[in-house]
Amino acid sequence: MTIDDAPRDALRGGPRELLRWVATGAAVSRADLSRLSGLSPSTVSQRVEALISQGLLEEAGAGRSRGGRRPRQLAVPTGGAVVGAIDLGAHHARVGALDLSGRVVQARTLPVRIEDGPEAVLGALLAEVATLVDGDPAASRGGSATGALRGVGIGIPGPVQHSTGRIVSPSRMPGWNGFDVAAFCAGRVDVPVIVDNDANLMALGAHRTAHSELDHAVYIKAGTGIGSGVISSGRLHRGAQGSAGDISHCRVVADPAPPCTCGNAGCLEAVASGAALVTALREQGVPVSDLTGVIRLIDDGDRQATALARQAGRAVGEILAVVVNFFNPQVVAIGGRLADCEPLLASMRATLYERCLPLATQTLLIERVAAGQDVGITGAAHLVIDHVVAAA
């Protein structure tokens, strides 16, 4: 199954946008939607009618008058249709059921062992999606068509060809190379399955929830691995091969240059990823087992760990400086487990300001990704919803 690309009309009054405004509470009535979208009241009425008849929207009684007729309130049906989302990480996966507005209905984190291979891992996660969807108490009140699963979105911590759903030479996912995730999943669930890189999904989720008014944004995901997602003109930029944002193997100055899993040395991933920090600390004789341990050390002010975090921040900043000069985004946000690591963030910021064109940093926002552990599944859900609502 080939998924057609980005929603062309996600901008300006498309059904998705109306839905999102209602969902976020930005709009409560048709009149609100008209004002927000710039569409005429008649057009909005018509569209809302269509959405209601599809079960994607419902009326929720009358609101307070503001001096005239009371608005007929709109709402996204709770307990209505949902989408499933999986944000696969190196050691854990976040699995969730979200309503068509992109709000999390149910979610939980599961431990995974990537090395068990795609069939085992994805099979278990899809089963969990099914459980979460059924387990939604509101959804179980009837067999109506609107209460059903409409699609599943999956984020993979490695390069994915979004158009086909196939994984392409991932560096930390033994046994997954070339695996067709979309096809495998399509065989287990009879709804559309959309697969994308985890950083792309984080970018989409963060952009939609926090920066939807900004045109150009870059989101860095720094966890066990390191990647980024790019929003250009309000849309996810995937590039020619779908590998846009994959900065993990950009070379940075580091002495000595640590060897990378890709065979080169001095890659950003080998200097600034969570995995790299663990390795480097171990080599220095510090007994840490995983990224959680490293973060704890840094929070405790451990000198070696902090020094490494600073070096990592500089490395990220170095690459990001080129990206900011080149792409000139309105915002650069960093997410993933390392985003909470203050020293890293601080030296990244410093490097950015030092190395970028003043014009480019003058109004640039440098932030932490806000949405927390659910950004990934939120982004996945948005991707699916865009696809599902477009098809409706």
Place this chain on the structure above:
Amino acid sequence: MTIDDAPRDALRGGPRELLRWVATGAAVSRADLSRLSGLSPSTVSQRVEALISQGLLEEAGAGRSRGGRRPRQLAVPTGGAVVGAIDLGAHHARVGALDLSGRVVQARTLPVRIEDGPEAVLGALLAEVATLVDGDPAASRGGSATGALRGVGIGIPGPVQHSTGRIVSPSRMPGWNGFDVAAFCAGRVDVPVIVDNDANLMALGAHRTAHSELDHAVYIKAGTGIGSGVISSGRLHRGAQGSAGDISHCRVVADPAPPCTCGNAGCLEAVASGAALVTALREQGVPVSDLTGVIRLIDDGDRQATALARQAGRAVGEILAVVVNFFNPQVVAIGGRLADCEPLLASMRATLYERCLPLATQTLLIERVAAGQDVGITGAAHLVIDHVVAAA
């Protein structure tokens, strides 16, 4: 005067695109246009009618039959409306008059002294534009409104805020900082004036003439200075402040790191620009006066010059590797006077292939910008035409 941004409908059957297809010879008849654009014959007929009545297109007799009725050939009126274009460089400016298809009607290169300041330089160039437009022999055959100048596009070798036409802290243009080029020119000619960075114009020109079917492209302009222009989803990406593509002050590894005009050291511009090569050679005691001399030395196989060219190529490649990984374009093309310098190109290529993700370089085209010395004015003309035809 604020110019509204990018033509939203430049893609798929807009008037501009029809015009361009006729101009490039891709389409000769209405039927051709229908096939190319995917629009129905009736719609094409209608649009062509409109373009003809605006004097932007004309019928040019019947063509050869291909087994049926002969096509009524279409052509862009020669000697009809023209646009003026100025591609300002560090020492020279290319000035031209182009027809509404973007074809060069008249063009010449003038020496300029940037340091004479904006009024003097721009005044002289605008006068030259007027001469070229009047001097077009075909245009002088009548005072019809279609034979007139419709707009002027200007490329500036420094940061420009495209929306306002104002220059922002240029590094090699003393006396130009903050100058409002658009306003100044609008006072001298009573047609729209559009101002942009020279690299952006080169990108637009090269993309429209050579890569119009590619979505994502990066064009490097390596001349006296060094800059780049970015095409994302078929449109010029200017970024938040309009400074996208300005990679001149990205830091590269160089030992010793040469000081840059910006106050930092080791900037790409201080290592790989034409100006930097001249400076470096002089410091090594080689008596060269300008970039032309440097290029001659390189062509002659001079050891010192060639070594510097290689170092410059590596530096460009280093930055470009990050850009390619991040942006994943279909093509990277290099233009400007240094583009003909083989050793530079070769080491840039090598660095790119060495440092990029295989997935990103697998189908990546790495080329020289083809269109020669007129790319800049061609891009400028396209920008103006897009604006003018959209307004019509």
Place this chain on the structure above:
DNA sequence: TCACTTTCTTCGATTACAAAACTAAGTCAG
């Protein structure tokens, strides 16, 4: 009770495009 507001719908008018039928003008086989 009446003027006024806000909300939402209804009803043309407009625009942009497509589909189909038709006209125009040719080729080519017999």
Place this chain on the structure above:
DNA sequence: CTGACTTAGTTTTGTAATCGAAGAAAGTGA
């Protein structure tokens, strides 16, 4: 040289999306 077939282009009609104006619905407040 005639008729079947092709290609080119126009005209007519239909459809979908959207807007604008008018009005209906439902309220507020003096």
